[in-house]
Amino acid sequence: MFTGIIQGLGTLQPLGTDKLQITCSSAVSGLMLQDLAIGDSVAVDGVCLTVIEILPQGFIAVASPETRDRTTFSRIHGTPVNLEASLRVGSKLGGHFVTGHIDxxxxxxxxxxxxxxxxxxxxxxxxxxxxxxxxxxxxxxxxxxxxxxxxxxxxxxxxxxxxxxxxxxxxxxxxxxxxxxxxxxxxLGKYVEKFLRLNASLPPRSDPSTHYESLNASFLAEHGYL
Missing domain, CATH: 2.40.30.20 (Elongation Factor Tu (Ef-tu); domain 3)
Structure with a gap:
């Protein structure tokens, strides 16, 4: 999980068919790499990647064919990329919840x-x-x-x-x-959409004791979500 608050810039280079090398300046390395460990997640241009090797000024991550096909990674070699380490419990949430899964x-x-x-x-x-x-x-x-x-x-x-x-x-x-x-x-919008869709497909409950309010646009507006 990430917040969308960028911590620094790096450059991206492919290594073979499934690995990416991200290189950053000494200043960014000092900020991001001091607590970075193998297996940690880093958002690279918004894409959640797993670190498999740490370099003096950067790291190497794995990118699946699905990730390459669904993102810009196949087109931006050598250009600056945004970097953000994963959110830690207790850290400030300055942006919004970002999963690192590109739509x-x-x-x-x-x-x-x-x-x-x-x-x-x-x-x-x-x-x-x-x-x-x-x-x-x-x-x-x-x-x-x-x-x-x-x-x-x-x-x-x-x-x-x-x-x-x-x-x-x-x-x-x-x-x-x-x-x-x-x-x-x-x-949050994705979950709301799913709940609305599922709610619309549910049959009405015959037992009054199990009654629940319908989750619909009117309900959300009444409770401040729209």
């Missing part, structure tokens, strides 16, 4: 600098991503916890406002129109 790929449409932020618009044609996009909802872009400022009803595009600190400390600064990014929808 799909999106693409930068444009990035416009304003007086207070960068307004970045991304597109996606993957329904596994689009269905969880709502205004003011959470989205992880290359592992970065961001808030959806606006999106279309179908979820084919969304816009986020990125503060200068986040822009400067992550690989968002290196994106250009058409650049691919890893996208992960909010895990």
């Amino acid at each position: 799909g790929i999106g693409y930068l449409r444009d990035a416009i600098q304003t007086a207070t932020s960068w307004e970045m618009t991304f597109t996606t044609d993957d329904p596994r991503v689009a269905r969880y996009l709502i205004p003011k909802g959470s989205i992880a872009v290359n592992g970065i916890s961001l808030t959806v400022a606006d999106c279309d009803p179908s979820g084919s595009w969304f816009m986020v406002a990125v503060i200068p600190h986040t822009y400067a400390e992550t690989n968002l600064q290196y994106l250009r129109p058409g650049s691919p990014v890893n996208l992960e929808g909010d895990i």
Whole structure:
């Protein structure tokens, strides 16, 4: 589990068909590697990877064919990647719950600098991503916890406002129109969707003593979830 708060940048290089080498600066190594152990999880551009070897300035991780096919890893060799160590019990949760399991790929449409932020618009044609996009909802872009400022009803595009600190400390600064990014929808939204779907398919209970309130959009709105 991660929070979407990036701790540093590294570069990614493939090693054979199933391994990736992530190299980072001495400053980032000092921050991330001092407590890193074999078997630990690290989010690399939002992808949860398992460390199998620790290097003086980086680490080696395993990436399955499914991971390569479903993420940007096959297209970004040698470019900066965002790094975040897994969340520890008692640590601050500054972003939102990020699992490191990518739903799909999106693409930068444009990035416009304003007086207070960068307004970045991304597109996606993957329904596994689009269905969880709502205004003011959470989205992880290359592992970065961001808030959806606006999106279309179908979820084919969304816009986020990125503060200068986040822009400067992550690989968002290196994106250009058409650049691919890893996208992960909010895990809470996925569970709500499943509960609503299951609730709709359940037969009514005949025993009044086992009555329970229906989990539907009205129930969620009444209790502050929508």
